[in-house]
Each structure stands twice: as structure tokens, then as C-alpha cells.
Amino acid sequence: MKVGHDDRWSSAGFDDRGWQRVNLKDVPATDDSVWLRMKVDTTALVRKPGRPLALYFAAIASHEIWWDGERIGAGGVVGRIAGEETPGPIEAHYQIPDRLAGAGVHVLAVRASAFHRHFNPRRGYWAVLIGDYDTIAALSTRSSLVALMALSGIILTGAFGLAMFVTRRDRAFLLLGSLCVAAAALLIAEKWRPLFGYTYDFHIVRLLIIAFLSWVVGVHVVALTAARFPMKHGHRVLFTTAAVAAAGPFFVPGWDTKAVFIFLVCFGTSLVWAVGAVRRKLPGSLLAVTGISVALVALAAQPLRFVDDGVYFALNFLFICLLCSHARQVRSEEEAKTAALLKTARLELEATKRHMQPHFLMNTLTALSEWIEDDPRTAVVMIEALAEELRTLGHMSAERLVTAEDEIRLCRSHLTTMSLRKEIRYTLQTEGVESARLVPPTVFHTLVENAVTHGPLSQSEVLLRLAATRKGDRMHYTFESPLENLRDAKEYEPGDGTRYIEARLAEVWGDAWSLRQAPVGAHWQVEIEVPA
Numbered sequence: 001m002k003v004g005h006d007d008r009w010s011s012a013g014f015d016d017r018g019w020q021r022v023n024l025k026d027v028p029a030t031d032d033s034v035w036l037r038m039k040v041d042t043t044a045l046v047r048k049p050g051r052p053l054a055l056y057f058a059a060i061a062s063h064e065i066w067w068d069g070e071r072i073g074a075g076g077v078v079g080r081i082a083g084e085e086t087p088g089p090i091e092a093h094y095q096i097p098d099r100l101a102g103a104g105v106h107v108l109a110v111r112a113s114a115f116h117r118h119f120n121p122r123r124g125y126w127a128v129l130i131g132d133y134d135t136i137a138a139l140s141t142r143s144s145l146v147a148l149m150a151l152s153g154i155i156l157t158g159a160f161g162l163a164m165f166v167t168r169r170d171r172a173f174l175l176l177g178s179l180c181v182a183a184a185a186l187l188i189a190e191k192w193r194p195l196f197g198y199t200y201d202f203h204i205v206r207l208l209i210i211a212f213l214s215w216v217v218g219v220h221v222v223a224l225t226a227a228r229f230p231m232k233h234g235h236r237v238l239f240t241t242a243a244v245a246a247a248g249p250f251f252v253p254g255w256d257t258k259a260v261f262i263f264l265v266c267f268g269t270s271l272v273w274a275v276g277a278v279r280r281k282l283p284g285s286l287l288a289v290t291g292i293s294v295a296l297v298a299l300a301a302q303p304l305r306f307v308d309d310g311v312y313f314a315l316n317f318l319f320i321c322l323l324c325s326h327a328r329q330v331r332s333e334e335e336a337k338t339a340a341l342l343k344t345a346r347l348e349l350e351a352t353k354r355h356m357q358p359h360f361l362m363n364t365l366t367a368l369s370e371w372i373e374d375d376p377r378t379a380v381v382m383i384e385a386l387a388e389e390l391r392t393l394g395h396m397s398a399e400r401l402v403t404a405e406d407e408i409r410l411c412r413s414h415l416t417t418m419s420l421r422k423e424i425r426y427t428l429q430t431e432g433v434e435s436a437r438l439v440p441p442t443v444f445h446t447l448v449e450n451a452v453t454h455g456p457l458s459q460s461e462v463l464l465r466l467a468a469t470r471k472g473d474r475m476h477y478t479f480e481s482p483l484e485n486l487r488d489a490k491e492y493e494p495g496d497g498t499r500y501i502e503a504r505l506a507e508v509w510g511d512a513w514s515l516r517q518a519p520v521g522a523h524w525q526v527e528i529e530v531p532a
Contacts, residue, residue, distance in 0.1 A: 002016075003031075005033050005035070012068045012106075032113075033112065033113040035110070043105075052098060053133060054131065055128070056093040056129040056136045057093070057127070061112040061113060062079075062087055062200070064078050064112075069109075073092065075089045118204045150313050150315075151184060151312070154183050154312065176319070178220060179221065182217045182220055189210050211249060217315075218262045218267070219238070221318070222241050229276075241266060245261075245262045256304050264296075267299065271292045290321055291321030294318070382421075400507065403439075404433050404437045411428055415428055424459065427462070430466045432469055440508050444477075464480070465481075466478070474530070479527075483523060501515065509530050515529075
């Protein structure tokens, strides 16, 4: 190599023995144009019969190329100062004239300048290749087509994830879809150079885009893993990983090694998180560990090849593992949903059955027939109360939650009916019960019904009390009814009514509720505590 310019330096016969000898990839940056010369022996070169030779040149520089003293191509305009230079393509290939392509020793001379790099690369000159024209021309696209095979899988997975998010509103599917969008953008940015090319002054912009998209993809993998297997401190782990992955490249030399660092940090964090999910026996976590482990093994085996091509195939394999994991989860959720619907249907049927029992209707109709004969006005009141109870019950039985106001109205309708039937004045007194508060249907009604069924028959008036208090994030309900016989209360065992109440509470709040009942003085007391 030699810095400067002299037209004689392109000549095949020029004596360059006094020039500095360097490896192409170690050519330093200069404050002038630079000449590079080398001898090329094509004797052993394999050529397709009848096909021309070609020369491929890749560098972050503008260039002019001579073969045996004849100029065969140029990319941009080479200058001795920045104002004279026009940036050329970062990759180019040229046909070597047939008359100069015979077997033997040839002289290659390259004049180059690089005033518009906008950064100081570790390697400004990458490759000079000479070979069959078809092979050289295909170099730019062959490796890219392999990587683009992964693009279809990424796009299909992304479309599936976004569609599932629209239908299920599951944040993990939204992250899967956005991860695929970022991965597709990274693949396009990575393969833009060999597929479409650009002038070398744009190279730093592409490198920054690739570094940013690598960070986005890596952080998305962590976010998706944390969302798929939620555990404590998920946001803290995500933000810490994102910060480390963003800060590290400022201290790591080389653009490919920056991407390697980002993927190593993010995939490593995801693997640790997924292993923690396996230890907690979260469904699908073992598949996630498998997918992330494969990606890390590929990264460790060929780190530089990984950031160019391997990451896309590793992501596709990870997507397959996560989608299989999602499929298992969705199947489990659907089974649980079906079981819950069946349970709800059974509860609805139980609620209706409890109030449509033959003996209840028979006794009510018998009493009603007597009132019709003896006191028609009272019979009308009884009919209206019974109709209101059945109408309210029919409306509420299919609901998972109803307002306390509707529940209390159902209770009082039932008490009106039973007061006329048993000729005992039943009264329900409420305190602190918020009318808009949501409660499972017929829970209070069941308590009232039990109080009437097992309550005193010798009193002319019976007062039932329902009180509600809020303690922090918990609602506490207390129901009291008078006892007829304390000894019978001490021998009490939970019956169908209690089991029905427990089933309704579990349907809404899972395990986050409690029910206690016991005699307190001359009253039977039931305490229910649920989330507020």
C-alpha cells in the first residue's frame, strides 16, 4: 500500500517493491487517497467453460480498480480530500475482460478513499475475490436467501401472535407478535447490504439500526419469557437486563461483538428465568428452556455467524417451543373454562332447584289455597311476593355476580312469603351493606332460607341481621339468626346450603375467601370474608 496518488501506480509494470506490505483487512485510515497493489495468479482458478471472470471488492471506501493496467470499474468518485470524494457502494463486482483473463500472473491495483465513514471501523477493507462471474454475482444473495427462509416463519408467527392477542387479550401474545416484528426488521436491516446495497457513508447508520434492533429483540425475548411465566420481580429483572444490554455495547469493541453481547445477556437472563419457572413447575416452562438453550448453544458455538444468520433460525425454534407451550396452556385454560361453565351451570340449576322443591311449592300452594278462601287480600299479597321471588331468582340464577341490592330484595320477598305461610313475622335488618356491592347470587338468600327452615317456630316475630364492614382490602359479612335449640346447634353439620354457598364463593374468588359459622349465645352466626 502507498498513500498519495500517481497515475503510474496503476501500471502493471510498476515496481512496487518499496511499498508498505499489509494485510487487506489491516489497511489503516489515511488522510489522502491510498493505493493497493497485489499480484494474482489465476492458473489454478476453476472457471465454467465459456463464462467470464469477475472481481468482487468490499470496503467502506470509494474505489477505482485496474487489472493489468486497465481500468475495469469504479464505485463512487475517489478523492484526495473529502470535498473531492463521492461515496461509492460498499460492495461491487466487475467483469474482467476476456482478453485479460487468461491463466497466469496478473496485477491488481486499487485506488481508494474513505472520508465519509463517520466512524473509525476496526476493518475498513474486507475482501477482494476473483472467480467465475456467476459465482461472484451470487455471493451477495446466496447467504441472504438462506436467512430469508427464516423470515416467513417469523412473519407467520407474528401474525398468529397478534391475532391471538386480539381474540384473547393475552399480553404474552402481544409481546410475541411485536418480537416477530422486531426480528423481521432486524433480518431486513442485516440483509439490506447484500440484497440491495448502499453507499459506504450509510454504513454507520445501518450498524446503529442493527445494534438497536438487536437490543429490541433481546429485551423482547426477556419480556416474553417473564410474561409467559409470571413470577416475582419480573419488571425489575426486565429493566435491569435492558439497562445492561444497552450500556454494554458502549464498552464492547466491534459491531458484531456488540450484538453478541446483547444476545448473550438477554438470552442468558431468559434462560435463568425459564429455569426458575421449571423449578416452580409452571406449565410449558421446560419447552421454553429447550428453545432458549438451543439459541445460547448456537451463540456460543459460532458467535459471529449467529448474529448474521443463526439468530433468526434460533428465534424460529424458540417460537415453535413457545407456541407449543402456549398451545398446552390454552388447552388447559379451555378445559378449566369448560369445567367452570359446567360448575356454574350446576350452581344455577342448584339455585333454581333449591327454590322449586316440591315440598316448598306444595306447602306454599296449600297455604295459598287457604288464604284465598279465608282472606283473599292476604292471598294476593302472598301471590305477589312469591311471583317477585321467582322472577328475581330467574333473573339472578344465570349471573356470576349480582348487586347486594338485588340479593336483599330476593331475601325480603322470600321472607314475605314465609311470614304469611308460617304466620311468623320475619324481618331482615341490614347494616353497612352497600347496595352496589357485587356478591354471588343467592348466597345471602340461602342463609335466610336456612334461618327460616331451622329457626324458632314458637315466636311470633323473628329478627334476622346482616352486617357488612370493610377492613382494608377485605369485606366482612356477618349474618345472625335466633336459635330454637342450642343443643341442636352444637350437633350441626354442614348441609347442602353450606356447600352451595362455598361453591359460589369459590367460583368467584378461588381460595381467597373464608366462611365460619357457630352458635354465639342464643343466635347462630355466619361470618363470610371475601376480597373487597
